[in-house]
Amino acid sequence: xxxxxxxxxxxxxxxxxxxxxxxxxxxxxxxxxxxxxxxxxxxxxxxxxxxxxxxxxxxxxxxxxxxxxxxxxxxxxxxxxxxxxxxxxxxxxxxxxxxxxxxxxxxxxxxxxxxxxxxxxxxxxxxxxxxxxxxxxxxxxxxxxxxxxxxxxxxxxxxxxxxxxxxxxxxxxxxxxxxxxxxxxxxxxxxxxxxxxxxxxxxxxxxxxxxxxxxxxxxxxxxxxxxxxxxxxxxxxxxxxxxxx
Numbered sequence: 001x002x003x004x005x006x007x008x009x010x011x012x013x014x015x016x017x018x019x020x021x022x023x024x025x026x027x028x029x030x031x032x033x034x035x036x037x038x039x040x041x042x043x044x045x046x047x048x049x050x051x052x053x054x055x056x057x058x059x060x061x062x063x064x065x066x067x068x069x070x071x072x073x074x075x076x077x078x079x080x081x082x083x084x085x086x087x088x089x090x091x092x093x094x095x096x097x098x099x100x101x102x103x104x105x106x107x108x109x110x111x112x113x114x115x116x117x118x119x120x121x122x123x124x125x126x127x128x129x130x131x132x133x134x135x136x137x138x139x140x141x142x143x144x145x146x147x148x149x150x151x152x153x154x155x156x157x158x159x160x161x162x163x164x165x166x167x168x169x170x171x172x173x174x175x176x177x178x179x180x181x182x183x184x185x186x187x188x189x190x191x192x193x194x195x196x197x198x199x200x201x202x203x204x205x206x207x208x209x210x211x212x213x214x215x216x217x218x219x220x221x222x223x224x225x226x227x228x229x230x231x232x233x234x235x236x237x238x239x240x241x242x243x244x245x
Contacts (some may be wrong), residue, residue, distance in 0.1 A: 034104030038152035040066030064162035118173030
């Protein structure tokens, strides 16, 4: 498939404003893709070329990202999840498979912990409580936030108030902890770049050990964004999971 020609643009009304998405209609499983912090639907362009046309695919811009609305709200994981739920219900999508990268993986995991879905695919996912606790214990949270803010704002089109709201959030009851992981009963695929220096592969191992029905796969020659660095290998692992579940 081609990202530009095989997908059509759409807007879906949510409690917080409109979400922009790109949709490829297929008779197969319903797959919803959520990008990482400061990114957009465009990040899935290389992967889309390798996906079979029978899948019913939605590439979603999260609130404050891409062509979605960017209201002046608190950009909590809960609010992103509520907007996603409005989108799923508005578009009448059932038995969805959620694919989330990094920040999008965090939103996907939170959503899956309180909603029934078909399956969950987490790619180099942010939000693990243990990882946050380590950063806080080392007193490096401000250093980490400032570096991440600078990196994200280098991408054209990102709005500073959105990114600041996300990075400054206290994420009360939103971090991925043991309780949240245990609530997700659906099949889970965890994919991690073996060379990820932003979120250590050890986080993937922790998620795998705590999440029932999960499978862990490493992409050896990839860093934080395996679906972009090694789209062929990522697609192979994703499609095998979808076929088995």
